[in-house]
Amino acid sequence: MRIGELARRTGVSERSLRYYETQGLLPAARTPGGHRDYPEAAVDRVIRIQELFAAGLHSNRIAQLLPCMRDTDGGPSAVATPRLVEDLTAERDRIDRLIADLVRSRDTLDGVIEAARER
Protein backbone atom coordinates (compact mmCIF):
# COMPACT_ATOMS: atom_id res chain seq x y z
CA MET A 1 0.00 0.00 0.00
CA ARG A 2 1.10 3.59 -0.38
CA ILE A 3 1.83 6.20 2.21
CA GLY A 4 -1.54 7.93 2.05
CA GLU A 5 -3.45 4.77 2.81
CA LEU A 6 -1.05 3.78 5.57
CA ALA A 7 -1.46 7.21 7.12
CA ARG A 8 -5.23 6.93 6.94
CA ARG A 9 -5.34 3.46 8.41
CA THR A 10 -2.97 4.19 11.30
CA GLY A 11 -3.88 7.77 12.05
CA VAL A 12 -0.22 8.73 11.75
CA SER A 13 0.73 11.60 9.46
CA GLU A 14 2.63 11.02 6.24
CA ARG A 15 5.32 13.27 7.61
CA SER A 16 5.84 10.96 10.55
CA LEU A 17 5.89 7.84 8.38
CA ARG A 18 8.67 9.34 6.27
CA TYR A 19 10.51 10.28 9.42
CA TYR A 20 10.23 6.71 10.69
CA GLU A 21 11.91 5.54 7.52
CA THR A 22 14.86 7.89 7.96
CA GLN A 23 15.23 6.55 11.48
CA GLY A 24 15.32 2.98 10.26
CA LEU A 25 12.05 2.06 11.93
CA LEU A 26 9.91 1.42 8.89
CA PRO A 27 11.63 0.25 5.72
CA ALA A 28 9.62 0.74 2.56
CA ALA A 29 9.93 -0.76 -0.87
CA ARG A 30 9.74 1.63 -3.79
CA THR A 31 7.75 1.69 -6.98
CA PRO A 32 9.77 2.20 -10.18
CA GLY A 33 8.92 5.87 -9.92
CA GLY A 34 10.17 6.20 -6.34
CA HIS A 35 6.93 6.11 -4.39
CA ARG A 36 6.96 4.17 -1.12
CA ASP A 37 5.21 0.82 -1.17
CA TYR A 38 4.40 -0.71 2.22
CA PRO A 39 3.50 -4.31 3.03
CA GLU A 40 0.32 -5.08 4.92
CA ALA A 41 2.32 -5.71 8.11
CA ALA A 42 3.36 -2.06 8.16
CA VAL A 43 0.03 -1.16 9.77
CA ASP A 44 0.78 -3.18 12.89
CA ARG A 45 4.34 -1.98 12.96
CA VAL A 46 3.37 1.68 12.84
CA ILE A 47 0.97 1.14 15.72
CA ARG A 48 3.73 -0.51 17.74
CA ILE A 49 6.08 2.33 16.97
CA GLN A 50 3.51 4.86 18.10
CA GLU A 51 3.00 3.00 21.36
CA LEU A 52 6.72 2.94 22.02
CA PHE A 53 7.02 6.65 21.29
CA ALA A 54 4.17 7.27 23.68
CA ALA A 55 6.08 5.30 26.28
CA GLY A 56 8.96 7.74 25.94
CA LEU A 57 11.39 5.60 23.98
CA HIS A 58 13.55 7.42 21.46
CA SER A 59 13.78 6.38 17.86
CA ASN A 60 17.25 4.93 18.15
CA ARG A 61 16.11 2.73 21.01
CA ILE A 62 13.07 1.61 19.06
CA ALA A 63 15.34 0.84 16.13
CA GLN A 64 17.35 -1.48 18.40
CA LEU A 65 14.23 -3.03 19.81
CA LEU A 66 12.16 -3.74 16.70
CA PRO A 67 14.34 -6.54 15.30
CA CYS A 68 13.97 -8.38 18.62
CA MET A 69 10.19 -8.28 18.61
CA ARG A 70 8.14 -11.16 17.36
CA ASP A 71 6.21 -9.65 14.50
CA THR A 72 2.63 -10.68 13.92
CA ASP A 73 3.76 -12.16 10.63
CA GLY A 74 6.08 -14.45 12.56
CA GLY A 75 9.33 -13.30 10.99
CA PRO A 76 12.61 -14.43 12.56
CA SER A 77 13.33 -12.32 15.59
CA ALA A 78 16.83 -11.44 16.70
CA VAL A 79 17.92 -11.80 20.31
CA ALA A 80 18.86 -8.78 22.34
CA THR A 81 22.50 -8.41 23.34
CA PRO A 82 23.30 -8.22 27.06
CA ARG A 83 23.97 -4.51 26.69
CA LEU A 84 20.60 -3.97 25.06
CA VAL A 85 18.84 -6.06 27.69
CA GLU A 86 20.37 -3.81 30.31
CA ASP A 87 19.10 -0.70 28.53
CA LEU A 88 15.66 -2.16 27.96
CA THR A 89 15.41 -3.14 31.60
CA ALA A 90 16.14 0.45 32.54
CA GLU A 91 13.43 1.60 30.15
CA ARG A 92 11.05 -0.92 31.61
CA ASP A 93 11.69 0.35 35.13
CA ARG A 94 11.28 3.93 33.98
CA ILE A 95 7.94 3.03 32.42
CA ASP A 96 6.90 1.33 35.64
CA ARG A 97 7.61 4.49 37.61
CA LEU A 98 5.86 6.55 34.98
CA ILE A 99 2.75 4.40 35.21
CA ALA A 100 2.73 4.89 38.96
CA ASP A 101 3.02 8.65 38.42
CA LEU A 102 0.20 8.60 35.92
CA VAL A 103 -2.08 6.71 38.24
CA ARG A 104 -1.43 9.27 40.98
CA SER A 105 -2.12 12.13 38.59
CA ARG A 106 -5.28 10.46 37.36
CA ASP A 107 -6.45 10.08 40.93
CA THR A 108 -5.68 13.73 41.54
CA LEU A 109 -7.79 14.74 38.57
CA ASP A 110 -10.58 12.41 39.62
CA GLY A 111 -10.57 14.02 43.04
CA VAL A 112 -10.98 17.50 41.63
CA ILE A 113 -13.61 16.40 39.12
CA GLU A 114 -15.57 14.59 41.80
CA ALA A 115 -15.38 17.53 44.19
CA ALA A 116 -16.88 19.75 41.50
CA ARG A 117 -19.61 17.24 40.71
CA GLU A 118 -20.71 17.12 44.32
CA ARG A 119 -21.47 20.79 44.38
Add this chain to the structure above:
Amino acid sequence: MRIGELARRTGVSERSLRYYETQGLLPAARTPGGHRDYPEAAVDRVIRIQELFAAGLHSNRIAQLLPCMRDTDGGPSAVATPRLVEDLTAERDRIDRLIADLVRSRDTLDGVIEAARER
Protein backbone atom coordinates in the same frame (compact mmCIF):
# COMPACT_ATOMS: atom_id res chain seq x y z
CA MET B 1 13.77 27.27 53.04
CA ARG B 2 15.77 28.50 50.11
CA ILE B 3 15.90 27.35 46.56
CA GLY B 4 19.01 25.23 46.91
CA GLU B 5 17.56 23.15 49.68
CA LEU B 6 14.24 22.79 47.92
CA ALA B 7 16.04 21.62 44.81
CA ARG B 8 18.04 19.11 46.81
CA ARG B 9 15.02 17.75 48.64
CA THR B 10 12.83 17.39 45.57
CA GLY B 11 15.41 16.44 43.00
CA VAL B 12 14.18 19.27 40.79
CA SER B 13 16.70 21.74 39.39
CA GLU B 14 16.82 25.33 40.60
CA ARG B 15 16.20 26.36 37.03
CA SER B 16 12.91 24.47 36.99
CA LEU B 17 11.81 25.87 40.34
CA ARG B 18 12.31 29.41 39.06
CA TYR B 19 10.40 28.49 35.92
CA TYR B 20 7.53 27.17 38.00
CA GLU B 21 7.30 30.52 39.71
CA THR B 22 7.08 32.41 36.44
CA GLN B 23 4.27 30.06 35.44
CA GLY B 24 2.38 30.78 38.64
CA LEU B 25 2.75 27.25 39.95
CA LEU B 26 4.95 27.90 42.93
CA PRO B 27 4.71 31.28 44.62
CA ALA B 28 7.69 32.17 46.78
CA ALA B 29 8.14 34.74 49.51
CA ARG B 30 11.26 36.87 49.34
CA THR B 31 13.93 37.77 51.82
CA PRO B 32 14.73 41.48 52.17
CA GLY B 33 17.56 40.91 49.73
CA GLY B 34 15.38 39.28 47.11
CA HIS B 35 16.18 35.61 47.64
CA ARG B 36 13.26 33.17 47.39
CA ASP B 37 11.98 31.76 50.66
CA TYR B 38 9.76 28.69 50.42
CA PRO B 39 7.42 27.26 53.04
CA GLU B 40 7.75 23.64 54.08
CA ALA B 41 4.68 22.72 52.02
CA ALA B 42 6.57 23.64 48.85
CA VAL B 43 8.25 20.24 48.89
CA ASP B 44 4.97 18.39 48.43
CA ARG B 45 3.77 20.89 45.90
CA VAL B 46 6.85 20.54 43.73
CA ILE B 47 6.45 16.78 43.76
CA ARG B 48 2.83 17.14 42.68
CA ILE B 49 3.84 19.50 39.92
CA GLN B 50 6.43 17.06 38.67
CA GLU B 51 3.90 14.24 38.62
CA LEU B 52 1.49 16.35 36.62
CA PHE B 53 4.20 17.31 34.17
CA ALA B 54 5.07 13.64 33.81
CA ALA B 55 1.42 12.99 33.03
CA GLY B 56 1.68 15.38 30.10
CA LEU B 57 -0.20 18.35 31.53
CA HIS B 58 1.03 21.76 30.49
CA SER B 59 1.91 24.44 32.96
CA ASN B 60 -1.17 26.55 32.26
CA ARG B 61 -3.39 23.56 32.94
CA ILE B 62 -1.54 22.80 36.15
CA ALA B 63 -1.92 26.43 37.15
CA GLN B 64 -5.69 26.05 36.78
CA LEU B 65 -5.71 22.77 38.63
CA LEU B 66 -3.56 23.53 41.67
CA PRO B 67 -6.04 25.86 43.42
CA CYS B 68 -8.64 23.11 43.26
CA MET B 69 -6.48 20.51 44.93
CA ARG B 70 -6.70 19.81 48.60
CA ASP B 71 -3.23 20.63 49.86
CA THR B 72 -1.68 18.49 52.55
CA ASP B 73 -1.79 21.52 54.79
CA GLY B 74 -5.55 21.57 54.35
CA GLY B 75 -5.86 25.03 52.88
CA PRO B 76 -9.18 26.09 51.38
CA SER B 77 -9.55 24.57 47.94
CA ALA B 78 -11.41 26.26 45.12
CA VAL B 79 -13.96 24.41 43.06
CA ALA B 80 -13.40 23.81 39.38
CA THR B 81 -15.63 25.61 36.91
CA PRO B 82 -17.70 23.48 34.51
CA ARG B 83 -15.37 24.45 31.67
CA LEU B 84 -12.37 23.33 33.68
CA VAL B 85 -14.06 20.09 34.68
CA GLU B 86 -14.61 19.40 31.00
CA ASP B 87 -10.94 19.99 30.22
CA LEU B 88 -9.76 17.94 33.17
CA THR B 89 -12.02 15.08 32.15
CA ALA B 90 -10.41 15.12 28.72
CA GLU B 91 -6.99 15.05 30.37
CA ARG B 92 -8.10 12.19 32.56
CA ASP B 93 -9.23 10.17 29.55
CA ARG B 94 -6.02 10.89 27.73
CA ILE B 95 -4.05 9.69 30.74
CA ASP B 96 -6.16 6.55 30.82
CA ARG B 97 -5.31 5.79 27.22
CA LEU B 98 -1.68 6.61 27.86
CA ILE B 99 -1.54 4.17 30.75
CA ALA B 100 -2.97 1.46 28.51
CA ASP B 101 -0.27 2.26 25.94
CA LEU B 102 2.42 2.14 28.58
CA VAL B 103 1.28 -1.23 29.83
CA ARG B 104 1.42 -2.61 26.31
CA SER B 105 4.89 -1.20 25.77
CA ARG B 106 6.06 -2.57 29.09
CA ASP B 107 4.77 -5.99 28.11
CA THR B 108 6.60 -5.70 24.81
CA LEU B 109 9.85 -4.92 26.60
CA ASP B 110 9.29 -7.74 29.06
CA GLY B 111 8.82 -10.12 26.16
CA VAL B 112 12.12 -9.15 24.57
CA ILE B 113 13.96 -9.21 27.87
CA GLU B 114 12.55 -12.59 28.75
CA ALA B 115 13.38 -14.02 25.33
CA ALA B 116 16.99 -12.97 25.81
CA ARG B 117 17.14 -14.40 29.32
CA GLU B 118 15.99 -17.79 28.11
CA ARG B 119 18.92 -18.13 25.79
Add this chain to the structure above:
DNA sequence: CTTGAATCTGACACTGATGTCAGGTTCTAG
Protein backbone atom coordinates in the same frame (compact mmCIF):
# COMPACT_ATOMS: atom_id res chain seq x y z
C1' DC C 1 35.23 43.81 57.13
C1' DT C 2 36.19 39.98 54.25
C1' DT C 3 35.53 36.08 51.73
C1' DG C 4 33.40 32.34 49.56
C1' DA C 5 29.08 30.06 48.86
C1' DA C 6 24.50 30.80 47.41
C1' DT C 7 21.29 33.30 44.88
C1' DC C 8 19.54 36.69 41.51
C1' DT C 9 18.09 38.07 36.49
C1' DG C 10 18.31 37.64 31.69
C1' DA C 11 19.55 35.52 27.63
C1' DC C 12 20.46 31.87 24.48
C1' DA C 13 20.63 26.75 23.21
C1' DC C 14 18.72 22.34 22.96
C1' DT C 15 15.86 18.37 22.23
C1' DG C 16 13.13 15.41 18.92
C1' DA C 17 9.00 14.33 16.95
C1' DT C 18 5.89 16.70 14.11
C1' DG C 19 3.71 20.62 11.12
C1' DT C 20 4.05 23.05 7.00
C1' DC C 21 5.40 24.90 2.69
C1' DA C 22 7.61 25.03 -1.98
C1' DG C 23 8.71 23.21 -6.25
C1' DG C 24 9.04 19.20 -8.82
C1' DT C 25 7.70 14.24 -10.25
C1' DT C 26 4.72 10.12 -10.60
C1' DC C 27 0.51 7.85 -10.89
C1' DT C 28 -4.06 6.84 -12.70
C1' DA C 29 -8.61 7.57 -14.55
C1' DG C 30 -10.95 9.42 -18.48
Add this chain to the structure above:
DNA sequence: CTAGAACCTGACATCAGTGTCAGATTCAAG
Protein backbone atom coordinates in the same frame (compact mmCIF):
# COMPACT_ATOMS: atom_id res chain seq x y z
C1' DC D 1 -2.58 12.41 -24.12
C1' DT D 2 -4.11 15.00 -20.14
C1' DA D 3 -5.71 16.68 -15.83
C1' DG D 4 -5.74 16.24 -11.13
C1' DA D 5 -4.64 13.60 -7.23
C1' DA D 6 -0.94 11.64 -4.81
C1' DC D 7 3.72 11.50 -3.85
C1' DC D 8 8.69 13.01 -3.71
C1' DT D 9 12.74 15.74 -1.34
C1' DG D 10 14.48 19.40 1.33
C1' DA D 11 14.15 23.07 4.33
C1' DC D 12 12.53 25.70 8.07
C1' DA D 13 9.33 26.31 12.20
C1' DT D 14 7.29 24.86 16.53
C1' DC D 15 6.60 23.43 21.31
C1' DA D 16 7.72 23.68 26.35
C1' DG D 17 10.44 22.40 29.75
C1' DT D 18 15.17 22.34 30.91
C1' DG D 19 20.47 23.20 30.66
C1' DT D 20 23.88 26.55 30.87
C1' DC D 21 26.41 30.70 31.12
C1' DA D 22 27.56 35.60 32.46
C1' DG D 23 27.69 39.23 35.43
C1' DA D 24 25.85 41.18 39.55
C1' DT D 25 24.02 40.85 44.31
C1' DT D 26 23.07 38.77 48.89
C1' DC D 27 23.98 35.87 52.69
C1' DA D 28 26.52 33.90 56.53
C1' DA D 29 30.62 32.59 58.86
C1' DG D 30 35.26 33.89 60.44
